[in-house]
Amino acid sequence: MIVSDFLPDIRTVYYLEKQMNTYYETEHYKIYNENCLDYLKTVDDNSIKFVITSPPYDNLRKYQGYSFDFENIAKELARTLAEGGVIIWNVADATVKGSETGTSMRQALFFMELGLRLHDTMIYEKKNPMPASVSSKRYHQAWEYIFCLSKGTPTTFNPFMVPAKYGHVEANMKHRGADGELNYKKTKRNSHTKVRNIFTYTIGGGHSTTDKEAYGHPALMPEKLAEDQILTWTDPGDTVFDPFNGAGTSGKMAVKNGRTYIGTELSKEYCDLSKHRIENTLTDLQKPINRLFETE
């Protein structure tokens, strides 16, 4: 018998020493008012199917209780991500002393060094970007990265489809026969095709979300962005995890679409905001069902 067999797992010790501060929990969602790094240390290896998040971008915004230990958080995310699991990492660079920082790309490369695939670099295009000043020598910054990182091949992929341009027309396919002659054969084309990996959203007041209170948070992810990614990489009943919960946008879109949700957030105020938004969404989902049972 070797000595280490008697030693409890280091993560169990950690968990026992520091119980997680569960802010709120229902059968649909759970929010921890905690540092995501502390939470992740309590999570088993290869157990999280889907993560969607937008971490603090360089030092662009002031959050209450800001703390972002990127490398250790990335290591924990890579360790806890399930085989076939996906991380959607929405980021952008600050411009410092005239240069973009390159932080976003460095983060994607770091995840690759940890063994994850850079499965797809998607673009979040802003239909109405903040204009750059006329005097600046740059075009308007109109997009952000949506890195899709995966452990192996993603288990779930439900792509958005659109009608193919020539889907209704039969193709004239060439086949060379055994005698070497070219034969033409009418072949049905696919009627639909996957959308491109550029997702365009109108952002800002009334667009990113219609929840007025959500703008109490300085860096909202557009709800539609979160929803599109959740629908693509998860099935109903799956769990969505956002380590940088913010105002709870991922959680709101998760429960709206029949997924369960776990979020971690340092600021108590943003936990309050998230709970309110998610509860309102769950109440709205109940409304049509209740009406079925209403009597005159």
Ligand SMILES: C[S@@+](CC[C@H](N)C(=O)[O-])C[C@H]1O[C@@H](n2cnc3c(N)ncnc32)[C@H](O)[C@@H]1O
């Ligand atoms: C860019 S915002 C996320 C916004 C969110 N996607 C939304 O739409 O509301 C990042 C959030 O991460 C929180 N945060 C920063 N460091 C954290 C950490 N180590 N653990 C948990 N939350 C953290 C900040 O307080 C902030 O609310």
